[in-house]
Amino acid sequence: MSTTGARVPGEEAAATRARSWSGLWWWTRRRSVALDVSLAAASALEASFEGATFAARIGVVTWLGALLGLLVGAVLVLRRRWPIAVVLVGIAVIPAQTGFILSVVGFYTLAASEVPRRLTGLLAGMSGVGTMVVSFVSIESSLRHSGSSSRLALPLVVIISVLVAFGLTAPPVLLGLYVRARRRLVESLRDRADGLERELELLAEKALERAEGARAAERARIAREMHDVVAHRVSLMVVHAAALKAVALKDPQKASVSAELLGDMGRQALMELRQMLGVLRSGSEPGTAPQARKSADPAVEAGGVPGPAPDAVEDAGPxxxxxxxxxxxxxxxxxxxxxxxxxxxxxxxxxxxxxxxxxxxxxxxxxxxxxxxxxxxxxxxxxxxxxxxxxxxxxxxxxxxxxxxxxxxxxxxxxxxxxxxxxxxxxxxxxxxxxxxxxxxxxxxx
CATH class of the missing domain: 3.30.565.10 (Histidine kinase-like ATPase, C-terminal domain)
Structure with missing residues (x-):
């Protein structure tokens, strides 16, 4: 039995839930809403704390920095709709050392979306350069305030800054590109599977047509054989019966000969009919003549019902x-x-x-x-x-x-x-x- 299109109970339940969900804005599934809201909440809390810290460091009111951080982190809820805008906001707040979750998730979403790769690379480069500069300034300032100075300090700070910039920018971008490529591969495989399914349906239809054609040809062949046998023998029997009627009283001896010929015609007709019926049965009954089973029936090969070999009736003819x-x-x-x-x-x-x-x-x-x-x-x-x-x-x-x-x-x-x-x-x-x-x-x- 074919299982094409069958679904397991879990998939059926998921499909029912998907049909009952009408969608909200740009979200098509409930779990997408839950995920984006959760990430935005985490990003808002993280950016609010970092904004308050940055505001205290530069002498600004703390609650104002926390409020700005809260608004900046909440922008992450728009990542599926406007990923470029989310990334630009993340790049803008790099000098304040705020929005780590915003930047990482934003770059992942941007790389996994259908945005051109050149634009993704450009924004990733801008973020990397900004992160490297901010890291360099922060580390160099910390070293200067600690009073440590060394010839190896500057190259070490540069290396650390590059590693920090690469570590914050490259992994989410690479992961997003991988997910994007995998999604495209899955879509192409699904399209190919749909195409193969359509081809199989067409092949099945053609096979059914060939089976019907084989059955029709076999029926026509059997009809011809039955017509020839019955028409010839019965016409002879009718002629002999007419002759028998005409001479029955006048010439009993000739009538006897006609009656004998009439019986011979009937027996020959029955013999030929039995021969054809035997050939027809040989295609489906066990223990039949091997000659009738040598060639395959096109109807069987095409998925039809078993029957006699296409040429078996004629092969058994005179x-x-x-x-x-x-x-x-x-x-x-x-x-x-x-x-x-x-x-x-x-x-x-x-x-x-x-x-x-x-x-x-x-x-x-x-x-x-x-x-x-x-x-x-x-x-x-x-x-x-x-x-x-x-x-x-x-x-x-x-x-x-x-x-x-x-x-x-x-x-x-x-x-x-x-x-x-x-x-x-x-x-x-x-x-x-x-x-x-x-x-x-x-x-x-x-």
Whole structure:
């Protein structure tokens, strides 16, 4: 069972909470509001204490420095909306040695946002230079007031100032750039996963279409086989039944022969139907003939239901060696048929031979249906790379009463489908003398 789009209970609860939250200003989640307010509160307290300390150091009223520090630290609540403004405020209060949390969180937010990297680097450089200068002045002043002087004091102060500036500026910027790159990677992977999911859906749709096409082709192939077998055998049985009725009282011996032929036609029809039904069952039942299971069913490969191999029905069909028997059956039914074979007889493949046989069979059936009493000629030609067959019949004889045989109008269509499926050519149409002509050419080379 597919689990695409399924969610665990925790994810479903989170999604429900997200849908119930309408958003506040620029925040889209509750935890984002809580985080930013907490950071702003911590920054305000820290900046208020440092502002009061700086005000006392320069001789300004303490509460005024604390108030300014409180306002400066509270600016951090705007970091998601205006990260550049937050960083600029942090740079502005560097001389007062205030806003450590403001500066660190602001640079992290700036680097993780979609602000151009050049601008981020420029602001980080300004902050680094300002922090280095303030650190240098503070350390040098402390050393001077302590009364210590040394030749190594100045280089040491410079090194310490650079380290302090780098330590306060580089880590949040690098961490923000890493988070930004990771976020972009996750988004690209999500987009790629969505694209792959869409491609899989398209492939599944195409597979279903191929399965439906395979089923339709198989149904059409089975329908052609059933039509040929039933139409040919039953038409012969109807002709023999009519003859039996006509001579039953006049010529009992001839009636007995017709009855025997009628029984033979019925048994042959049942045998061919059982053969086809056996092939159809062999695709899904265990213990069946291995020949019917050799080739895979496209419908199964495409996710469809199991069925017979696509060519199993035709592979189990008749061959060209049985054409003489087919012509003899028509002659026994009172139809004048001549068979002529040209070229050297050779095996042409069971499917090709079954196709040519079915064309001749359906053509003779049509003669019995539509041209009662007409004579027919069957010419079979073995050529170098093809097998050709021609069936020509004259007009129906006026003295012969045609036996009423139903016609579905699918005979010529089925013959054409059979031949063109092998890349051959098919033609059918009336002749100038009022007869009908059917010709087919089937290539033997793959």
């Amino acid at each position: 061959c060209l060696a049985e054409l003489a028997q087919l012509v003899q059956e028509s002659r026994a039914a009172g139809m004048g048929v001549e068979l002529a074979v040209e070229g050297e007889q050779r095996p042409c493949g069971r499917r090709i031979e079954a196709t040519v046989y079915r064309v001749v069979q359906e053509a003779l059936t049509n003669v019995r249906k539509h041209a009662a009493g007409a004579r027919a000629q069957v010419r079979l030609a073995y050529r170098e790379a093809e097998v050709a067959v021609l069936i020509v019949n004259g007009p129906a004889e006026a003295m012969v009463v045609a036996t009423a045989l139903p016609s579905g109008g699918h005979g010529l269509t089925g013959m054409r489908e059979r031949v063109t499926a092998h890349g051959g050519g098919f033609a059918a149409g009336p002749t100038p003398d009022g007869g009908f002509r059917v010709s087919a050419m089937v290539p033997t080379a793959p």
